[in-house]
Amino acid sequence: MTTTTATELAALLDRVRAEREFGPNVYSTLDVLQVLYDRVLRITPETVDDPDRDRFLLSKGHAVAGYYALLAARGFVPVGWLDDQGGPTSRLGDHPDRTLVPGVEIGSGSLGHGLGLGVGTALGLRAQGRTEPRVYVLLGDAELDEGANHEAIAYAGATGLATLTAIVVDNRSATHGWPGGAASRFTVNGWTAATVDGRDHDALHTALTGHDHHRPHVVVAVVEEGE
């Protein structure tokens, strides 16, 4: 499988950045995005409309710079789109819009919407008898503050929604924290969980493919504060 080198990605990210300062959320998400697109997701620019593709839903829509860079690196969008991100004729906003960007599954930006959409996507695929595609939803630890997530976590766990994987990039940004760890909010509801170093690609890969086919799975990718 083709991989995207950190150098390539950094160069693309620089084109999106255009002299602006990025917050820690952009960098903390890069490694997990790389592992997902290089080693986990069964989706290519040719299969963005294939009903049997894996789904990747970026719920924390502000982590968009690395996402756009990766979509460009993998050929989903032209690299030239990166240079005018956010401009009046750009298709790339500060939050992604699925109707404007090939390969983007959901428009996001307001926190707490992706997991519910992911649950519905998994249910829709199941109703169609599609058992192969997996639904991955990427969230942040601060995003877990939004109560809508907990509606989805409880329901998916109670009903054993086995094709769903949540990824929580934990950069310790939740104002009141998650004592006992973010994963415990999922496991108490019947999810399987793996908490790993969010910089360690092999560990991320193992965790992201560690679901048991019976229960929903969560991967907590821990990244040090400020990274």
Added chain:
Amino acid sequence: MTAMTMRDAFVTSAEEVLADPRSMIVLADISAAAFEPAAARYPEQVVNVGIREQLMIGVAGGLALTGQRPIVHSYAPFLIERAYEQIKLDLDHQGIGAVLVGIGGSYDRAAAGRTHLAPADVALIDTLDGWTVHVPGHPDEVRPLLRDVVCGRDSAYLRLSTQVNAVAYPEAGDLRVVRDAGPGAPLLVAVGPVLDAALHAVADRPVTVAFTHRPRPFDTAGLRALAGTEVILVEPYLAGTSTRVAAEALADRPHRLLALGVGRAELRRYGGPEDHDRWHGLDAAGLRRSVDAFLDA
């Protein structure tokens, strides 16, 4: 006349449309017992998420993203008001649609108090673009309306109520003249279950009465064809909800417009729907007072 309620008609019709494997029902406990037979027959197509309205709409959005056609059902305030951002973002912003079916109307359960009243539901949906809103006035109107909107891909809101008219008009998306007072007569447009009270109110006045169960998209061509100088809107939800569309439709002609409906003030009174009709001036006597004051001014 059938004794079936609008909710009964909805449950029966919804089970019929589940024969299409793309159709799905999404519930948040409300009416779950009524859908048990459907859930037993179509276990993958009936989803009850529990008392979780944000998830209910999010799930509908996810289903639609995969190409399924979600029918989402709950009590009106919980369906439309509690998860409004999900309606805006998980449906509209994603460029996908769902069919929302609400029960409870403005004050079907008046004794339950403010938490179970939703007079602003149609106004809230009207902040969004491209929605169809159906407000049937009789249980026999529910089945064809549901089947019609489920066949589409866009979003629709079916607003069901326990308040009903004596006669069903299944084909009344466009304005349908129920009582014709001749050219130039004042026009009263009744939306959904307020028709009978409106007919009683103007029984001995030369007022043309037209009915519609589809306030959105409003039949503006029909309004222009029927309207003289005086137009009276009677809606079973927030007064003035359709003032905007009527005023725009008639912008190029001199006209006077009276918009009647449910008031904004929280009454903090219980009783039944008929009491609230009276307090909001939507019973026949109250409508008559308002119409007289408007036409005799």
